[in-house]
Amino acid sequence: MTAVATTARPLHSQRPARALADVAVITGRNLRRLVRVPTLLAFATVQPVLFVLLFTYAFGGAVHVPGTARYIDYLLPGIFVLSIGFGASQTGVAIAEDLGTGMIDRFRSLPITGAAVLAGRVAADAIRNLFVVGLMTGVGAAVGFRFHAGPVAAAAAVALAVATGVAFSWLNLLLGLAVRDPESAGLAGIFPVVILFFTSSTLVPVATMPGWLQAFAKANPVTVIADALRALCLGGPATRPVLEATMWLAALLAITIPAAIGRYRHAITP
Amino acid sequence: MTDAAITTEGLTKRFGPVLALNGVDLELPAGGVLGLLGPNGAGKTTLVRILATLLRPDQGRARVAGFDVSKRPAEVRRRIGLSGQYAAVDPFLTGAENLIMIGRLYGLTRRKASHRAAELAAQLQLTEGAGRLVRTYSGGMRRRLDVAASLIAAPPVLFLDEPTTGLDPAGRLALWNVLAQLTAEGTSLLLTTQYIEEAERLAATIVIISSGQVIARGTPDELKAKAGGDRLDLQAAPGQDLRRLAASIAALGSRQPAVDEAAGRVVLPVADGAAILPDVVRRLTAAGLQVSALALRRPTLEEAFLALTGQAAGTLPPETSAASSVPADAPRPAGKKRSTS
Numbered sequence: 001m002t003a004v005a006t007t008a009r010p011l012h013s014q015r016p017a018r019a020l021a022d023v024a025v026i027t028g029r030n031l032r033r034l035v036r037v038p039t040l041l042a043f044a045t046v047q048p049v050l051f052v053l054l055f056t057y058a059f060g061g062a063v064h065v066p067g068t069a070r071y072i073d074y075l076l077p078g079i080f081v082l083s084i085g086f087g088a089s090q091t092g093v094a095i096a097e098d099l100g101t102g103m104i105d106r107f108r109s110l111p112i113t114g115a116a117v118l119a120g121r122v123a124a125d126a127i128r129n130l131f132v133v134g135l136m137t138g139v140g141a142a143v144g145f146r147f148h149a150g151p152v153a154a155a156a157a158v159a160l161a162v163a164t165g166v167a168f169s170w171l172n173l174l175l176g177l178a179v180r181d182p183e184s185a186g187l188a189g190i191f192p193v194v195i196l197f198f199t200s201s202t203l204v205p206v207a208t209m210p211g212w213l214q215a216f217a218k219a220n221p222v223t224v225i226a227d228a229l230r231a232l233c234l235g236g237p238a239t240r241p242v243l244e245a246t247m248w249l250a251a252l253l254a255i256t257i258p259a260a261i262g263r264y265r266h267a268i269t270p
Numbered sequence: 271m272t273d274a275a276i277t278t279e280g281l282t283k284r285f286g287p288v289l290a291l292n293g294v295d296l297e298l299p300a301g302g303v304l305g306l307l308g309p310n311g312a313g314k315t316t317l318v319r320i321l322a323t324l325l326r327p328d329q330g331r332a333r334v335a336g337f338d339v340s341k342r343p344a345e346v347r348r349r350i351g352l353s354g355q356y357a358a359v360d361p362f363l364t365g366a367e368n369l370i371m372i373g374r375l376y377g378l379t380r381r382k383a384s385h386r387a388a389e390l391a392a393q394l395q396l397t398e399g400a401g402r403l404v405r406t407y408s409g410g411m412r413r414r415l416d417v418a419a420s421l422i423a424a425p426p427v428l429f430l431d432e433p434t435t436g437l438d439p440a441g442r443l444a445l446w447n448v449l450a451q452l453t454a455e456g457t458s459l460l461l462t463t464q465y466i467e468e469a470e471r472l473a474a475t476i477v478i479i480s481s482g483q484v485i486a487r488g489t490p491d492e493l494k495a496k497a498g499g500d501r502l503d504l505q506a507a508p509g510q511d512l513r514r515l516a517a518s519i520a521a522l523g524s525r526q527p528a529v530d531e532a533a534g535r536v537v538l539p540v541a542d543g544a545a546i547l548p549d550v551v552r553r554l555t556a557a558g559l560q561v562s563a564l565a566l567r568r569p570t571l572e573e574a575f576l577a578l579t580g581q582a583a584g585t586l587p588p589e590t591s592a593a594s595s596v597p598a599d600a601p602r603p604a605g606k607k608r609s610t611s
Contacts, residue, residue, distance in 0.1 A: 018377065025374045029360060029367075036362040036403070102356030106419070109322045109352040110375045111344060268324055269356060 022112045026120020027127070033094070034128055043090050048083040048132045052139045055079060055203065065205055068234065073148070076140040077229035078202035080161040081222065083136060084129050085197065088168035089189025091125055092176030096185040099177070102269045114264035122169040129165035133158050149235040157232035160245060164225055167249045170256040177263040180270065196222040201230075221248040273336040275300045275427045275458030276321060280330035283316050283482075290316040292482040293330065298460060298475075300426075303453050305473030306462040309579055313482040314462040315355060318431045321460065322352045335427045348376075351420035351428045355435070357412035358419075361405035365396055365415050368404060369422055376423035383422065390418040393448045395441070410441045417445060427458045434468060446471060466571045476571075478578055486578045490571050497574035499524055500543040502550065504536045505563035512536055518557040522546045525577070539569070539577070 034040050052072075060071040068074045095118075098104050107117050137145065147154040176185040197203070199213060200222035206214055217223050228245035231238035276298040283291040291313045298304045306314050319325040321334050323343040332339045335349035359368045366387050373383030391400045394414040399407060404415065417433050430449075434442045449472055453459050463469050469476050470490045478486040478493070486493055502523075506515055516527040516536045525539040540546055543566040554561060569577075 022375055025371055029363065029371055032367065033360070033362045102354050102358035103360065105319075105324055105354050105356070106352065106358040106372070107375070108324050109347060109350060110372070111347040111377065112375050268319065269354070 019113060019116050022116035023120045023123060026117055027123040030094075030121055030124030031127060034124060040090055043087045044128050044132055045135065047086060048136045049139050051079050051083050052076065052136050052143070056140075056143050059203065063204055070144050072140055072143055072145045073234055074205075074230065075203065076136065076145045077157060077161075077233045078197075078200075078226040080133050080136060080157075080229065081164050081225055082193070082197050082202055083132050084161060084165040085168055085193040086190065087128065087132065088125065088165060088172045089186050089193070090172075091121060091169050092172035092179075092185035092189040093182045095121065095173050095176035096180055096182040099180055099267055099269060100182065104264070104267050105269045108264075108267070114261050118170075118173050118260055118264060121173065122166055125169040126162050126166055129162050130158070133161050147233055149232060149238070153232045153235070153238065156238075156242070157229050160225070160229055160232065160242065163249055164245075167252040167256070170253060170260055174256045174260040174263065177260060177267055196220055200226055202226045221245075221252075224248055273300065274298060274333070275302065276304070276332070276334050276460060278317075278321075278330060278332040281317070281320060281327050281332055282329040283313075283320060283325065283327050289482050291320070291327070294479065294482070294484055296477060296484070298458055300458055301453070301456045302475065303459045303461065303473045305469030305476045306460065306479065307466065307469055307476055307575055308462075308479040311481075312479045314479060315431055316482075317479070318352070318354070318429050318460070318462060322350055322429050323347055349426050351423065351425040353417045353420040353430045353433055355431045357409070357416040359404050359412055359415050362403060364401050364403055365391065365407070365411075366400040368415060369419055372419040373422040376425075378423060386422050386424075387418075390421055393444070394418050395444050410437045413437055414441055414445060417448075421448075421452070424457070426456070428452070428460070430459065430461045432462055432464060435464060442468075466575055470571050478575060480579045490574075493574045493578065494569045494571060497539075497569050497577040499539060499541040499569075501567055501569045501573065502538040502540050502543055502546075503563070503565040503567065504538065504550075504561045505565075506534045506536065507560035507562045508534075510534075510559055510561075514557065515554075515559050515561070518553050518559060519550055522549055522553070537573075539573075540566075 034044060055075055056072050059075070063071050063074075065071065065074040095104075098107075108114070147157070172185070172189045175188045179185050179188055199217050200206075200220045201217065202222060206217040206223060209217055224241065225245045225248065228238065228241035231241050274297050276296060278294055278296045281291050281294040281296075282289070294313070294317060296304070306317065308314050316325065320327050321332055321339060323339050323346050326340055334346045337345040337349075339346050359365075360371075363371065366384075369387035369390060370380065370383045373386055374380060378386065388397075388400070391397045394417065396411060396414055396418065399411055404412060407415065413433070413436050417430065420428060420430070433449075434445055437445065446468070449459065449461075453472070459472070461469070461472060474489065475487065476490060476493055477484055486496055488496065504515060504519070506512055512529050512531060512534065516529050516538075519536070519538055520527055522540065523538040524541040527536050527538040529536055547566070550564070
């Protein structure tokens with residue numbers, strides 16, 4: 001008998017449109033999970049609100065940043081990224097879970113690329129992060145935050161925050177595929193975020209830190225990104241910090257995307 | 271060119287020190303059903319994973335639906351469905367959402383995917399749960415949903431790795447009916463299973479693998495014949511010593527007798543049962559032993575499997591000397607399910 005008939009996708013399926021449709025299907029799956037899995041929902045809603053309120057009221061009285069009238073103006077751009085960074089750890093958890101439950105085996109047996117599976121996850125994260133930034137801006141506005149540099153700069157700030165989230169998502173996909181265990185993936189995702197954020201300009205100006213820490217804090221990419229976001233939100237020279245932040249993110253993506261896709265290609269349920 | 275659904279030649283896969291597959295040759299004609307039986311760790315799942323393009327073989331070749339799994343994996347993936355050992359479905363999607371997602375990833379339109387999802391849900395008795403989140407499903411429902419997902423695009427070649435493990439009898443029967451219908455319509459099926467009756471019921475050809483090698487292949491009848499002729503069941507009368515009973519007739523068998531203490535029975539593999547029956551009766555009489563029933567029958571596939579994989583508790587290789595080697599403390603609950611895979 002001749003070759004078995006192909007009932008599934010037709011031969012022109014390699015087209016980019018097909019790949020985008022696959023990304024959209026995976027994105028849809030992850031967005032559904034986002035509103036149905038309690039921990040994911042909490043990471044997207046409760047946590048951002050808590051961050052805004054806790055840091056504003058717990059630190060706001062003590063921290064006076066020269067050149068900014070209100071602490072919330074200084075704080076909010078940085079904790080956009082803090083929230084997104086914590087949320088991204090759930091992406092590593094999710095991919096490790098998919099590995100453990102055989103979901104990755106199933107996806108890998110389907111006529112779709114690994115890049116589509118991972119990109120669908122990242123796209124869902126980006127949509128979540130857009131929501132998170134909007135929510136935090138709303139809560140921030142209620143306690144005094146304002147964009148001071150106009151709508152274009154504000155939009156650029158949101159875009160940079162979401163782009164940072166994209167890089168975090170790819171990093172966590174790589175971590176989740178590397179450590180393979182959901183709990184370890186969660187820790188591996190949170191740990192660097194905590195260290196890098198508290199040694200950056202996110203919460204307090206670098207100038208208030210001891211000298212040895214200042215050197216590290218200045219080189220810390222989270223400082224670079226927080227400063228760029230602050231420039232876009234508050235005004236002042238933004239080109240250079242934004243360019244530096246963009247280069248950091250591009251470098252992170254250039255490493256994590258191929259590494260994550262490479263790992264996915266050989267990933268198998270233990 | 272004509273194409274088998276699956277052909278493998280000298281398929282070899284090593285994981286560190288473990289040789290998971292050692293030169294496996296298989297052929298499944300298009301539209302055929304092949305049952306893969308083997309003890310745990312025999313290499314069944316590794317074989318399925320290589321054929322489904324999840325693992326690359328170290329040596330050897332495999333073609334699925336006409337394409338080499340190593341060189342043209344994308345072509346293979348368009349033509350296969352896989353249901354692995356795990357219920358690989360998303361607990362936070364509904365049953366229908368899971369099926370539609372997988373259907374769309376096969377390239378079906380949303381409409382077609384929804385239609386197929388409803389059809390499969392009905393066939394696998396999942397209609398009632400189709401709108402519920404999978405996290406509320408029982409284990410059996412998840413398993414059936416997982417198999418349904420592998421069927422969504424009606425792929426011409428289907429791999430099912432222990433598809434009915436964890437299913438209740440009704441679920442198993444529903445799945446068997448769906449699979450029988452699919453294969454009748456021309457789907458080629460490779461199935462691994464722990465259940466010998468499942469292999470016997472669904473598979474025209476059975477391949478037994480052990481330690482990564484094919485140790486027997488054939489139809490169920492051929493395998494039963496390979497396992498050494500007929501079986502003579504001797505049901506001991508109450509109070510009889512089963513070991514004495516076994517020892518008295520051991521010399522007449524083609525292999526050592528098996529003693530089933532629980533059932534009060536001795537099972538003797540025999541080459542030509544009808545010819546030795548008078549001898550059996552003579553020896554029993556001479557030893558003063560009584561049986562309440564004496565029956566000659568074909569071996570079950572389970573007995574064949576155990577004999578061929580050398581796993582049989584209570585049977586010993588034929589060259590071992592008779593009376594001393596009959597194990598007394600190895601009850602074989604014949605007829606009950608054994609974990610054999």
